Amino acid sequence: MAQDLDINEILLVDDEEDIRDVLAIALTDLGYRVTMAENGLEAIKAFETHPFSMVLTDIKMPVMDGIELLKKIKHLSPGTEIIMITGHGDMDLAIESFRNQAVEFITKPVDVNTLETAINRAKEKIGLKRKLADYTQNLERLVQKKTDELKSVREISAIMDTLPMVIFCVNPKLRLTSCNTFFKEQFGDHPGVFCHRICKGKEIPCEACPALKSFISKQSEQAEITYTTRDHREISFLAWASPVVEPDDTVSEVMVMAIDVSRVVDIEDHLKSLGLMIGSVSHGIKGLLTGLDGGLYVLDSALKKQDQDQAQEGLEMMKLMTSKIRKMILDILFYTKKREFIKENLAATQFAKEIIRTVKPKIQAANLTLTLNLPQEEIKFTADPDPLNSAIINIFDNAIDACVENRERFPSKQDQIITFTVRRINHEIEFAISDTGIGMTAQETKQAFTLFHSGKGKKGTGLGLFIADKVIAQHQGTIDVTSEPNKGTRFSICLPLV
Amino acid sequence: MENGEKMTKKILVVDDDPVIVKYLINIFNDNGYETCFANDGAEAFEVLKKEKPDLITLDLEMPKEWGPRFFRRLSKQPEFKDTPVIVISGLASRHLSIDKAITWLTKPFDPEQLIGIVKNTIG
Known part of the structure; x- marks a missing residue:
């Protein structure tokens, strides 16, 4: 387990020999013992014979890349902290790394001070996790002691019920055998049902399932895991699984204790x-x-x-x-x-006209056509006008850029049109901005709302659509995008009317 | 005089930002240098072979092929490996693989300083 690993040992993974050498020298100067690997596959081999508490890896490598390596190591040893290195501007990769629990992300060229700070943070996290694990083990011992004391009088459930954490037991088939009140509140009461079914709505066990590991290792295991509650909230839990070992050395049950760390x-x-x-x-x-x-x-x-x-x-x-x-x-x-949202009662036509007043000069300057479909009958709705206004203008800005780019690329497509539609659909108001511009691929559409993803290369900050998405979410609304390369894009914002 | 020696020295500007390319070209032209430019490393390599510049200014962060890779390729060409390179980048620290650049300038840079270095290097 990661708890026993030497904190001054680092596994360094990079496919470029010169970078690997220079980093190894820098790390040695900082007082670490360094083991080097050329790619993810080599790193896994090294890790399996001798686990490390810290790994420093490049992302872009042949054979097995850094993200894949990160997932594998987190699976083998959740306590190991992994620092990712990559070129500047790879924000998608950075976010992907953090989703897979990388502790730090540093960019090339690697600066020694940045490297040292990243390592110190990783060390801090390892220290904290170890303390937490110690605490948990004490808790486990305490629970074990209490369990032993109370088993005969069957009062264990009373204790479990008073603890403000999710506690449940599963049999070797991962079917629920018992659970505490807190569990029932979060997930409902489902005796005999698979735990992954209850906590994740999945048909197969979770990838990092600590209970499964505990059945095999007959030891306590821990994992960070996301469960979905019965009211469809996703909550991150830190979960410990402890085996109930019978006198004949078999594990009859595993008890899982999980704390909400979201x-x-x-x-x-x-x-x-x-x-x-x-x-x-x-x-x-x-x-x-x-x-x-x-x-x-x-x-x-x-x-x-x-x-x-x-x-x-x-x-x-x-x-x-x-x-x-x-x-x-x-x-x-x-x-x-x-900032606080201050909702006001608004009239759709007037709100739309203010937006048009802002965007019209830009559209005219770019020599584009603006088509308007405003409602015949007034639609009243409530929203915070300022952020909503700038979210929609942000989308207009993108539409203008997309049209200009399409025209530059295809001289035959001189007539570019942006259409602004405001209408009522059942109990919602829709603001739709469609353009005949350059469009996006399916991949680009998927990434459009992520932080720092700029479809405009260095021209954009990658913040505009991310903020628009955030604003709409705060209004309990939805924002959808459909797009086709060289055909155009349609953004649709829907807000509830009540 | 060596045959084919150029009267006016030529500088290759490599940067993906058109505004910065325009800036650098203006500085060099005002000081009597010829210029050519490229928007990424791969393109720079083509221009290099065609124009045979006397000096190169190189940005690091560029799409397709970034500065360090271009530099590595350049160092392996006997014909061009001694062409002086000035790195002009937004990155504060030096990239480990471009150790042989004659100087590093951090954006935003001082045009007087740049011209001083260029004059000292290629006259």
Whole structure:
């Protein structure tokens, strides 16, 4: 188990020999013993003969990549902490890594201070987990003692019921044999049903199932696991499974105790995404500032030469950069500021007209056609107008860019149209923005709302649609997108009318 | 005088941001250098073979092929391995694999400083 592993040993995985060597020297200087592997497969082999408490791995490698390695190691040894390394801008990979419980994410070129900070954080987490495990073992001992004491008088359920954690027992087939009140509150009472069925709605056992492991190892096992409650909430639990070993050395049952850690996970996620954002944004801002310098230089040099055309060019560069910096800062402010929603009673036509007033100049400047389908009969709805307004304008911005790009790529497609529809569908109001622009592939559509995924390359911050999605969710609404490459995209926002 | 020696020196600008390419080209042209440019490493390699520049400015973060890979490929070409490279990047720290760059400038950079280095290197 990870609890017994040497905290000063690191497994280093990278396919590039020179990078591996330099990192190994840096790690050795920091006082770690380093074992090296060229790819994921080699790393797994090394890990199986000698487990590590910490792994530092590149993501992009042949044979077995870093994400695959991360999943395998987390499966073999949940207590091992894994730090991922990759090139700048791979935010999708970063998020994928964190989803698979990577502890830290550092970007190339690897800076020694960043590396040290990442390792120290991993160490801290390992320390905390060990403390937690010690605490749990004490708890287990306590429960065991109490169990022994009370078994004869069958009062165990009374104790289990008073504990504010999920406790349940399963037989070797993973069918529920008993559970406490807290469990019943969260998942209902289903004696004899498979635990994965009750807690996850799945037909096969969970990938990291600690109970299954405990039946095999006859020891306590722990795992971080997400269960779905009967009111369809997904909650992250830290679960410990302890075997009930019979005198003949067989395991008749496993008792699982799980604590709700979703708030911790939420906070952790938020901090991670904030850290990621600051990293990616500061890099972007440097580029924007350089662009601003560039515009100023071109303008200045044009004035000296009295070159009117070049002066115009310099001015355009500066305007472009200023608007990008402005947009980026507004996006960041929105994301970092926790704000209260103030809902107002609104009339759809007037609300739509305000949006049109903002976007119309941009649409005209880009020489696009705007078609409007506004409702005949007034629709009244409640929403916080400011964030909703900017969410919809963000979508318009994307539509304009998509149309301009399509026209640039296909000279035959000069007539680009954006259509804005506001209508009532049963008990909902729909705002739909469709364009005849460049469109997105199925993969791009899927990623459209993820944080830092920018479909516009370096032109976007990757925050716009993420924020739009957040705003709509806070209004209990839904946002849907359908898109086809070179045909166009349709965003539909639906908000409940009551 | 060596046959084919160029009167005006030529600089290859490699950056994926068109605004920054425009900026650098303006700086170099104003100081009497010829320029050519590329938007990523792969393209830069093509331009390199065609234009045979006297100096290269290289961004690191680019789509398709990024700076370090271009640099590695460059170092393996006998004809170009001695072409001086100035890294101009938004990244604060030095990339381990580009140890032979003549200098590292962090964006936003000082144009006077850049021109000073270029003049010292290729005249």
